[in-house]
């Protein structure tokens with residue numbers, strides 16, 4: 001067995017881990033580096049492995065820093081199978097199409113800027129909408145939580161609810177090698193208990209090796225009630241002073257939670273009534289989440 005890290009080391013984005021066992025090459029996530037223009041270079045650099053050699057890509061969840069380089073992986077030769085929960089695939093489609101449009105806009109902007117400086121260079125996007133649509137064809141089996149899936153002979157994957165966003169999972173890989181069993185857990189991003197929309201994360205089984213996110217280091221999250229007090233106070237104070245409240249937020253999950261707690265705050269009289277507007281893209285995400293929710297038992301991760 002061999003494990004390599006091709007992202008999310010020395011920083012917290014661009015998750016991409018390569019696990020090799022029994023002659024199979026398995027990627028866990030293939031995320032985009034995010035965090036300013038300096039990351040553009042990181043994204044366009046070679047992966048550090050040949051995408052054509054990869055047999056499987058297991059996706060923990062649909063945040064861009066975990067799925068955002070999938071179209072690039074396919075563009076560079078990946079022909080394996082992408083395995084995820086059904087909800088992750090549905091959300092990844094939205095996230096990746098949005099990302100492709102942003103990549104195209106960014107490339108157009110850079111080309112225009114270059115031509116203004118008298119240069120005739122055309123900047124190519126990292127990937128475009130066509131690359132992205134192509135990549136959807138490689139999504140294969142979808143998995144249910146806690147249901148082991150034999151992905152190749154001697155290699156089993158079990159997805160466990162990570163309680164982070166809709167469809168998110170930690171992944172346990174079990175390898176039976178010469179009569180010996182080895183197990184490794186990839187935590188993915190982890191949520192916490194008592195969230196508004198998502199079920200609590202499930203406890204993982206005992207494993208030999210754990211590869212886990214440490215985005216927040218050893219800091220503990222504040223509990224929900226003090227956080228909400230702080231949130232409602234900040235909004236009320238700003239409105240009392242005649243100001244406007246602008247909340248930059250991740251479009252997927254965080255925006256939905258914010259809207260949920262703003263509505264709660266209004267209903268409980270802790271916030272004044274006022275108009276909430278969001279950018280178009282989060283609204284699409286919200287509609288998607290709600291439509292997924294309506295499908296009921298198909299996505300058991302929802303409360």
Ligand SMILES: [Zn+2]
Pocket residue numbers: 061063066164189
């Ligand atoms: Zn995440």
